[in-house]
Amino acid sequence: MGFSPDGRLLAVGGRTVELWNLDRREKTILSWDFEEVVQRILFSPDGRVLVTVTANSVVELWDVLTRRRFYSLPRQNVPIRDIFFASDHRLIVTTENSHGLSRFVTFGCEP
Numbered sequence: 001m002g003f004s005p006d007g008r009l010l011a012v013g014g015r016t017v018e019l020w021n022l023d024r025r026e027k028t029i030l031s032w033d034f035e036e037v038v039q040r041i042l043f044s045p046d047g048r049v050l051v052t053v054t055a056n057s058v059v060e061l062w063d064v065l066t067r068r069r070f071y072s073l074p075r076q077n078v079p080i081r082d083i084f085f086a087s088d089h090r091l092i093v094t095t096e097n098s099h100g101l102s103r104f105v106t107f108g109c110e111p
Helices: none
Strands: 009-012 017-021 026-031 038-043 049-054 059-063 068-073 080-085 091-096 102-107
Touching (some): 009 038, 038 080, 049 080
Antiparallel strands (some): 009 017, 017 026, 038 049, 049 059, 091 102
């Protein structure tokens, strides 16, 4: 679950992702086609991009305005530890292998 930076949208994960417009009390289904449960949700600092991470380590980026997926990071063979945005708006994804070593993947995320 995550709030947009302006506090007007709430994204709720599960087998689907629901976007709630809190001003209008309206729900929109972002997607029905997740293979696994969405465990992490994060809005970009400007609120234009929503990041979802599933239990099987699939990271997808969504355009909040159009409600369309515009990027899918290839499935990771290790668990996703964390996702966050750097000050330059690049998404950073950290993973951990069986030896406890972290790897960082960064990329720009403009819809």
